[in-house]
Amino acid sequence: MTDHSGKIFPTPTPETAHYWAGCREHELRLQRCDSCGQHQFYPRSLCSHCMSDQLQWVVASGAGEVISFTIVRRAVSEAYNPEVPYVVALVQLAEGPTMMSNLVQCDPESVQVGMPVSVTFEDWSEQVSIPKFLPPGGRSQVVTTESVQSAVINPDAPANSLERKATGYRSRRGRGGQDTLLQ
Numbered sequence: 001m002t003d004h005s006g007k008i009f010p011t012p013t014p015e016t017a018h019y020w021a022g023c024r025e026h027e028l029r030l031q032r033c034d035s036c037g038q039h040q041f042y043p044r045s046l047c048s049h050c051m052s053d054q055l056q057w058v059v060a061s062g063a064g065e066v067i068s069f070t071i072v073r074r075a076v077s078e079a080y081n082p083e084v085p086y087v088v089a090l091v092q093l094a095e096g097p098t099m100m101s102n103l104v105q106c107d108p109e110s111v112q113v114g115m116p117v118s119v120t121f122e123d124w125s126e127q128v129s130i131p132k133f134l135p136p137g138g139r140s141q142v143v144t145t146e147s148v149q150s151a152v153i154n155p156d157a158p159a160n161s162l163e164r165k166a167t168g169y170r171s172r173r174g175r176g177g178q179d180t181l182l183q
């Protein structure tokens with residue numbers, strides 16, 4: 001395992017513990033509101049769209065798109081020196097929310113706004129795994145139609161919005177060629 005000591009580790013709170021537990025399982029978990037159907041990230045105790053407390057956890061497809069990024073060439077601390085230059089990106093998930101993360105296993109100069117990406121996880125310790133994103137052709141751990149459909153933790157809840165978003169994402173992605181999402 002790569003040495004990640006000295007980096008900024010997350011401290012789970014009651015709102016985020018389930019999210020971080022999911023990352024440890026290499027699942028990207030989002031909250032979805034039963035009242036309005038929207039997904040949200042980061043985790044909160046109320047829906048950021050309608051203030052409902054009727055939130056449930058679902059597993060995201062892991063698919064997203066770069067909407068902004070920067071290339072970091074001077075690390076924020078010594079612990080990150082081995083990784084420069086690295087990409088910090090805003091990724092809009094197929095389910096709607098935006099996450100800040102890193103793009104990995106790619107040439108930073110090749111990154112573009114609009115690039116489709118998929119989640120992967122770095123294991124930083126026995127307890128902590130961090131979600132990162134891979135560009136097309138990266139080694140993806142996600143996304144078949146089956147995995148999206150089975151991703152709903154609460155089987156009684158409708159999965160329609162998640163499936164619809166994921167399907168829309170796949171259809172936008174046609175130009176890439178090596179399309180693991182089309183399995």
Ligand SMILES: [Zn+2]
Binds near residue numbers: 033037
């Ligand atoms: Zn809501």
